Amino acid sequence: MFNKKYFVYAAVAIACGAGGAWFSDMQAQQALAEASAAKAASMAALPPPVAALFRQQLKDVKGADQSLGQWRGKGLLVNFWATWCAPCVQEMPELSALQAEIQDKKLQIIGIGIDSPSNIAEFAEKHKIAYPVYVGGMSGTDLSRELGNAHGGLPFTVLIGADGRVKKTYLGRLKFDELRADLASM
Template sequence: MTKKNLIAYTIVALLFGAVGAYVGVNKSKEKADPVTTTVAPEAAAATTGPVNALYALSLPDAAGATQALAQWKGKNLLVNFWAPWCPPCVQEMPELSELQGEHVGKNLQIIGIGIDSASNIATFAGKFKIAYPVYVSGMSGTDLSRHFGNTTGGLPFTVLIGADGQVKKTYLGRLKFDQLRADLANL
């Protein structure tokens, strides 16, 4: 890489960082309730399409090893779409790790689907202790989240899938863990 390219990449990275900082600082301090939906039983059949698409994927994990997501079939699954540059995503990760620790040996698995480059996800995972598998999807993760009902493409976006393969609930925005724990108790 030439010095000229390095300077150009640095300038672009600084611009993105400045825009992110500006948005973060100027965002309202009030936390809005996450947008949630509960899937009615008669609509459950329509929710198997995105679940089947999810289970059909094989994605690299943070270490670069490709993993089949079908390995999680038959478990209650909490799928968290996130990105390292998304402050609410990063803020909820310690609580998600704690939740995964509470459910070790139980029928719940949390997975993270990172919407960023493999190198950024690997760097992030190396800096922070994450107690659940994190996979790299790049921008295709946004398309997958849209199939689950995330029409705006916002992050974080979380999907609760029952062991029966049906979408039970979706959450847009930072999770409210009291509500999530109540939803998990109803599975």
């Protein structure tokens, strides 16, 4: 009798534990589904080119995959460039200095290199770039076209507000007085 009583208690405890684990798993799955639906809805609210940008998974200069969606909700200055593009290289020190100025203003500069991973990594090692740089490769040109670069020229820079809307695009070497005025009006 004594052993049967403990056996019943153990069986009830195991059943309750299993039921609790099942219930917890169901809640976690529901929360995941709700979060996924919320993310999809928020992406649907973005203009298609910006949504395409935030869906990108690009390698950084160290070869690690990075989601550009990590920048969602911040103002973003996206600079498309290449190592062989003289105006691109000329504006990079000024972009680095600008990143230092704006780091506390919920604005981030990112660079998307239209070049090979090895060229971009070598360039980044040689130059001190104060903002994240990603490898877009040749498909980066397509992304820049989606964002308004009709001719595929470089450098091409896109100013995106924290709301995910394209505020302005710049083709060619940046005029930093104009850019600072645009940033001040955001």
